[in-house]
Amino acid sequence: MTRDGLNREYAEGYLKGYEEGLREALENLIAMTCRKSYTSTEIQLLAKNQRVTVPKRTALKKGELERLLGIDLDEKEETALEPHQEAAPGKTMLIKGEGNPEAMADFRDLVRAGWEGLCISRMCPRDVRQFVGRECTVLWLTKADPMAGDQDRDEYLLPTETAKMQTCIRNFLNRNKGRPSVILLDGMTYIITNTDFRSFLKIAQKLKDDVYQARSLLLLPYEPKNLPESEVNLLINEMS
Numbered sequence: 001m002t003r004d005g006l007n008r009e010y011a012e013g014y015l016k017g018y019e020e021g022l023r024e025a026l027e028n029l030i031a032m033t034c035r036k037s038y039t040s041t042e043i044q045l046l047a048k049n050q051r052v053t054v055p056k057r058t059a060l061k062k063g064e065l066e067r068l069l070g071i072d073l074d075e076k077e078e079t080a081l082e083p084h085q086e087a088a089p090g091k092t093m094l095i096k097g098e099g100n101p102e103a104m105a106d107f108r109d110l111v112r113a114g115w116e117g118l119c120i121s122r123m124c125p126r127d128v129r130q131f132v133g134r135e136c137t138v139l140w141l142t143k144a145d146p147m148a149g150d151q152d153r154d155e156y157l158l159p160t161e162t163a164k165m166q167t168c169i170r171n172f173l174n175r176n177k178g179r180p181s182v183i184l185l186d187g188m189t190y191i192i193t194n195t196d197f198r199s200f201l202k203i204a205q206k207l208k209d210d211v212y213q214a215r216s217l218l219l220l221p222y223e224p225k226n227l228p229e230s231e232v233n234l235l236i237n238e239m240s
Contacts, residue, residue, distance in 0.1 A: 098187070
């Protein structure tokens with residue numbers, strides 16, 4: 001085959017794949033948004049979180065081609081892939097990176113769109129509310145003395161007060177039953193280093209079930225480099 005022929009074949013194959021990718025993306029978005037009356041902000045969040053599946057789908061497609069053609073397209077590298085996730089009521093979403101500004105931004109966007117919000121974070125309540133721009137429930141994970149600050153005493157939460165945290169979450173879900181709500185729990189490492197991984201995992205497992213039953217949404221940032229690989233894998237398997 002001539003060079004022009006190879007270039008034409010490459011271009012045609014590229015365009016075909018490009019077209020198929022666009023069609024699949026649109027069909028997925030249509031399928032998601034037809035399930036209920038989403039607001040524009042919620043649709044944006046749905047689309048954003050579908051992006052995490054692109055590397056996984058690409059790797060699966062490459063594997064299919066390698067088996068079909070009997071060739072190795074390139075050297076395989078170990079890649080950390082996020083689990084398939086979809087932002088929707090009843091879901092738990094693992095987000096790589098604690099203190100991830102995108103997680104807080106997603107929480108803010110949903111609260112501004114009318115969702116009830118509970119934020120459990122290392123960020124103090126005043127800063128959270130200033131960023132969100134609307135009233136929301138905030139629990140500050142800290143060892144600071146509540147008597148020395150100007151925050152509401154009830155907003156302080158020691159990393160060891162896991163029972164209090166679970167009670168606050170349960171009360172939040174019961175209070176907002178039947179209404180769209182979102183929980184951001186950003187402080188996994190802080191809780192684990194003051195308790196242990198197994199204790200946190202039990203809390204997270206219970207929280208996932210409670211969120212599912214309440215049709216709420218849980219945003220759960222985690223930091224893989226702060227955990228052994230076995231614990232990271234266990235967390236992903238249990239929470240995805």
